[in-house]
Amino acid sequence: MIFDKPDSVELLNAVNHFLNEKIKDEVPPHLAFKLRIVENVLNIVSREIALGEKLSNDVIKDLRELIETDTANIKDLALLIKEEKLDLQNEDLKKLLVKLSKNKITIDNPNYSTLKKLVD
């Protein structure tokens, strides 16, 4: 990257800090609720920039091993399941769906109760 510091994640964190420290207590209740959503959105973007590629590749690698195709992606997997071209009882398929779901929620909402249960 040719860009100066702060990097994109650092910029987002600065915005989030500003919203949290300076704005949160100044807005009426119905906007405070929306402000929390804004903070969540910024956090999703930060996590996706930092971890998204790794978590995504991790799933794609297993997916390509399972269906033995070098170029397959999520759409292909969805189609193979839809057309029942994969054995739905295959344990590796189930494991892949679990990993896909875990990796997605790790970006979207790492505090989600079900992820915590599965990680503990």
Added chain:
Amino acid sequence: MSQELGNLLSKKLESESINGEIINLEPLTGGASKEIWKFEVKLKDKSEKYILRRGSGIEGPLAIKTSDEAQIQKTVRKLGALVPEIISVSSLSEPLGDSYIMKFVEGETIARKILRDAEYKNALQNLAFECGESIAKIHQADIAEFSFLPKKTVKEQLSDLYETYTLFDQPSPVFEYTYLWLKEQNFGEINDALVHGDFRLGNIIVSQDGLQSIIDWELAHVGNPLQDLGWICGNSWRFGNRDKVVGGFGDLKDLLDGYNSVSEYQVDQEIVKAWQVFGTFRWGVICLIQASAHLNGTINSVEKAAIGRRVSETEIDIVDLLFLGGR
């Protein structure tokens, strides 16, 4: 905007012979698609509190008209169900738009407050049983009164949800798997009934004394009523309290004991699991619908944009239920 809305409310209430100054008009945090306003009408020696519920016109394919919600509340109230009294209904063509005014009911709707604050601790003890009873009472309504509502078999609802999901061109391997799994399930042989469609914390009013009122009938329809029991057991509606299967506050046994104490049809726990998965899939598709309103430019809303990234919550809940012994 408040001033203009106040004038519209004032005129509407005059037609119901309620004459007084509109005061303390304020927006409440409502659902993602309806406006909710709280206000008071100043009468000679007192003031009365009311709620305005108003459609936005972009509710999505599953939602019914706001004025139809009012009609349901009127009907089930006559049967003794706990719903706020409807004062006035406005159609889309009137100045107030598709909306209704109802009496304000004291209590709390915000799930996290109900689950966290000490004042509701006692109420929560019996809430699952009360919810079961209330759901069963709603299901006893005569469906002949609801000819204006969509009527769907489980199979039709499932294929509708699936078709809706495919519209968004965001293929999900988990949803594809879920759809195939759901098609094989037994959802219970029970007569069609009025289904609330979104019975959970957030859409019920709870006080220190327990369940006070059932609100937000926007997803009501006629069909297999056991859906309402599975819906409130979805992890999406436990607000972080995973261990309390019913709405984050109660046990499944209590919910079913409450239901079975009113209903002729006796529900067993096994059937609820299929409905839990159904409900979680349904919530996932609703998240897609909500996000699409932002994505296709119907409305620019950070709230709706954010909900698109909650689809993954439903996916992990489903794989937990199907493969990892989740409940």
